[in-house]
Amino acid sequence: MNVLKNKVNISIIQLAGSKPDKLSNLKRAEDLIKEALSKYPKTQVVVLPECFNAPYSVKLFRKYAEPIILNDKENSPSVYKLSELAKTFKILLIGGSIPEIDLKTNKIYNTSLVFNSDGELIGQHRKLHLFDISIPNGITFQESKTLSAGDKLTTINDAKTGLNFGLGICYDMRFPEGAMYAARKKNASCMIYPSAFNTVTGPLHWHSLAKSRSIDNQIYTILCSPSRAEEGIVDEFGEPVYKAYGHSIVVDPKGGIVCEAGENEEILNCELDGEFINEVRQAIPIGFQRRFDVYEDVKLKE
Numbered sequence: 450m451n452v453l454k455n456k457v458n459i460s461i462i463q464l465a466g467s468k469p470d471k472l473s474n475l476k477r478a479e480d481l482i483k484e485a486l487s488k489y490p491k492t493q494v495v496v497l498p499e500c501f502n503a504p505y506s507v508k509l510f511r512k513y514a515e516p517i518i519l520n521d522k523e524n525s526p527s528v529y530k531l532s533e534l535a536k537t538f539k540i541l542l543i544g545g546s547i548p549e550i551d552l553k554t555n556k557i558y559n560t561s562l563v564f565n566s567d568g569e570l571i572g573q574h575r576k577l578h579l580f581d582i583s584i585p586n587g588i589t590f591q592e593s594k595t596l597s598a599g600d601k602l603t604t605i606n607d608a609k610t611g612l613n614f615g616l617g618i619c620y621d622m623r624f625p626e627g628a629m630y631a632a633r634k635k636n637a638s639c640m641i642y643p644s645a646f647n648t649v650t651g652p653l654h655w656h657s658l659a660k661s662r663s664i665d666n667q668i669y670t671i672l673c674s675p676s677r678a679e680e681g682i683v684d685e686f687g688e689p690v691y692k693a694y695g696h697s698i699v700v701d702p703k704g705g706i707v708c709e710a711g712e713n714e715e716i717l718n719c720e721l722d723g724e725f726i727n728e729v730r731q732a733i734p735i736g737f738q739r740r741f742d743v744y745e746d747v748k749l750k751e
C-alpha cells in the first residue's frame with residue numbers, strides 16, 4: 450500500500466522560547482512562518498513547537514489557557530491566529546501546542562491544534578502523557594499539578610497535501626505505542642511531535658527517541674522545539690522557568706537525520722518522500738516479519 454503518494458514539503462520552525470506576552474508570541478510565529486514561506490516557497494506544511502504562545506510553566510498554564518472557540522479573536526486569540534495563518538498562507542499548520550481550558554470542566558490541557566489550508570480545524574490532540582519527572586540534581590517538572598491528560602491517540606489525514614500523520618506532544622514520544630498505532634493501524638507516514646525537551650533530558654534521549662520512533666515503524670519523525678534562549682523561558686517577572694533544548698529534527702524511515710537545528714531560532718525545511726518509505730520497507734521488511742504468534746499480548750488489536 451502506498452503510504453504517501455506525493456512528496457510533501459515541510460518547514461519546522463524553532464521559535465524563540467515563549468515570552469510572557471502572548472500576542473507577541475503569536476506575532477513572532479507569524480513572522481517566522483512568513484520567513485519560512487519566502488525562503489522555502491514550496492512549503493505545504495508548517496510545524497510550531499510545544500507551548501509556543503506562553504511560558505512553559507506549571508504555575509502559568511492556567512493563566513494563559515484559552516478555550517478552543519473558532520472565530521473568536523477576543524477569547525481564543527491563539528486559535529484565531531492559527532486558523533488565519535493557515536488560510537492566509539495556504540498551509541497545513543501543526544500549531545505547536547497551547548494551554549487550553551475546557552470551559553465545561555474547568556480543566557486545563559496541553560493541546561495541539563491542526564488547521565488545513567482553508568483555515569479549518571481538522572484535528573486536535575491533548576497531551577496524553579503528562580511530563581512528571583524528578584531527576585536528582587537534574588530537573589523536576591510536574592505538569593499534572595495543573596494539567597489534565599488527554600484520553601485519545603490522534604491521527605490526521607489531510608486530503609489537500611495527502612499527508613497522513615500521527616500527532617503527539619513532547620513527552621508522548623517516550624511511549625512507542627502512539628507511533629505504532631499511527632503507522633501500523635492508520636498507515637501514517639510520519640509522527641509529528643511539537644516538543645520542548647530541556648537541557649537535562651535533551652542530551653540524554655532526544656535523538657535516540659526520534660530515531661527509535663522512526664526505525665520501529667519505518668516512518669518519518671518530526672520534533673519541533675523552541676529555541677534555547679540564554680536566560681531560558683521566563684515568566685512575567687523575568688524569572689527563568691524552563692530551558693528548552695532546541696535541536697528540532699527530522700529523522701527518516703531508516704533512522705537517518707534529514708535535518709537538525711542548533712540552539713537558536715531556525716527554520717528547517719525538507720521533503721517527506723513516500724517512495725523512500727517504500728524502499729526502506731522493502732529492504733528491511735520488518736512489517737511482514739513480526740511474530741505476533743509469540744508476543745500476542747503486545748499486539749495492537751486489529
Ligand SMILES: NC(=O)CCC(=O)C(=O)O
Binds near residue numbers: 619
Ligand atoms: N515538555 C515535555 O514534555 C518535556 C519532555 C522531556 O523533556 C522528556 O525528557 O521527556
